[in-house]
Amino acid sequence: MTYSYPDNSGHFGPYGGIYMAETLIPAVEELRQQYLRFRDDPEFKAEFEYELKHYVGRPSPIYHARRLSDELGGAQIYLKREDLNHTGAHKINNAIGQALLAKRMGKKRVIAETGAGMHGVATATVAARFGMECIVYMGAEDIQRQAPNVFRMKLLGATVVPVESGSKTLKDACNEAIRDWVTNVESTFYIFGTAAGPHPYPMMVRDFQCVIGNEAKVQMPEMIGRQPDAVIACVGGGSNAIGLFHPYIEDEGVAIIGVEAGGHGIASGEHAAPLTANAKVGVLHGNKVYLIQDENGQIIETHSISAGLDYPGVGPEHCLLKDMGRAQYVAIDDDEALAAFDALCRFEGIIPALESSHALAHAMKIAPKMARDKVLLVNLSGRGDKDMNTVARLKGITL
């Protein structure tokens, strides 16, 4: 198969687009033009690769989780160690790419939304690295859940603005960042954290994150002499997932599995899994996607143990991959994710982010039913240090 999305108007089949207020349309158009100009510019590419190598610490290794695999008694689980990146997650790949673009566009002020705080930390980090003013919008509820990351952002010189509107989580932080952007459109670059939003963000964020999958495609043959049988990643907006998946799309021998946040279970209605739950298609934050909403088109509050997955929409490319049947989307609930979190701590000495624990949990669920020579590559998108408070609270422990 050949696969080439988005089209020139920023659509992935029926999904994507530029659903933004008029004031911002010229801004996203300028961004699109500038991105297309620099994307293939040798100097830009060289600088991006230099930063990824020397600042982020790439390539991130792939690790064979042998004890965990033996314990499960089936397929071998390999981990793409994005948790070992500088700042502890995949988010930095995209933040550096966008900061380099902001620099070339002469923007001295960057803004970002954040849920778990990892994208906020990544943005605050690159803003410090490149000498830019940085404002991070974060839902008041997430500020409670992710206090260590809030402090990290402040140490890095960012201003963290609590968002009190709506559900006080990631989607509301997005709304507030968009309001800032529309007000300061000429001075400000919006470093969007996931492969969603108006064109060109879904394409641009994907391209920056594809370093994950491109590395894996080289590393897996070096380690096992072939590509894995499946690649597995958690999907909130879906940037770590599309970064791993995209280089494998035309490689049809590799199954692609996206893992959404099942929260209290799909049947409970309290989840953040629009693809798995087959939510109605709708428009939010600049793009048309599967979207958790009520029958009147109002966005419903989602639930997940992990702030980074607690979002009602999903990137448009995942919507297309679902419809095409090229990727399979499943949900892992809070308890399953926690169990996987514990297992990785105990069997491998790795504390994963709760987001990544969802991907791992699905691998642990299917591995026992597979032969021992099968290989599952799980994107370990972030480390779990930020989740200490959440996990302690769930275990009834006061730190």
Added chain:
Amino acid sequence: MNRIQATFDRLGQQQRKALIPFVTAGDPSLAMTVPLMHALVAAGADVLELGVPFSDPMADGPTIQRASERALRNGMTLRGVLAMVAEFRRQDTTTPVVLMGYGNPIEAMGWEAFSQRCAEVGVDGVLTVDFPPEESHEAFEHLQRHDIAPIFLLAPTTTEARIEQVAQLARGYVYYVSLKGVTGAGNLDLSAIGEKLPQLRKHIKLPIGVGFGIRDAETARAVADMADAVVIGSRIVQEIENAAPEALLDNVKHFVAGVRAALDK
């Protein structure tokens, strides 16, 4: 002839400018919206913009955000808003009503069903803030089929090429967003509006309304000297938010009548 065009034609003959107030449907209560609409007309409104509340009003400042939250808590839905317009039309068959909001509630209802219902209840125009011309093909087709005017926004950042594009698609009037920012912001720059409007008029033959950030009669008057219509939203919503229930209609009428007088001076 549709009501929007008839209204602007009449005002043109009288050499008067249109006053377009905005209120969020269902705020402060479901029962109050239709009386508010009549009160606005009685105080001198020419066109009514009725806000359809949305859970994620990205283009709105805190005042209209709070109004949307109140309205949604009161159980306001798109279908409910359409029913309110039907009720309003029982007494008022001439004042144009434009629904303003975000696209998703309409997407959820379906553009054809929505457009048909708009025609039935007497909605004259629809403005979806987050649907630029590029994404409005489907919406446009269904609205046009039922003779509902698609109202488009233009902004200080809009390029000349886009102005031409909007000129092709727009019906009714065009809404010029007077500042870079959200509704109700405080950074209105009259001279910047004065510079932009001639550029718009080169391509736009429809009446041009100006809104976002107009907070008093004096500013409204200054804007009306340059534009065909003045849109006032957040300032009226603020009046609704602050008024005691029994004083609400009088307070809103008093404010709108003051703006009307300034426009007609």
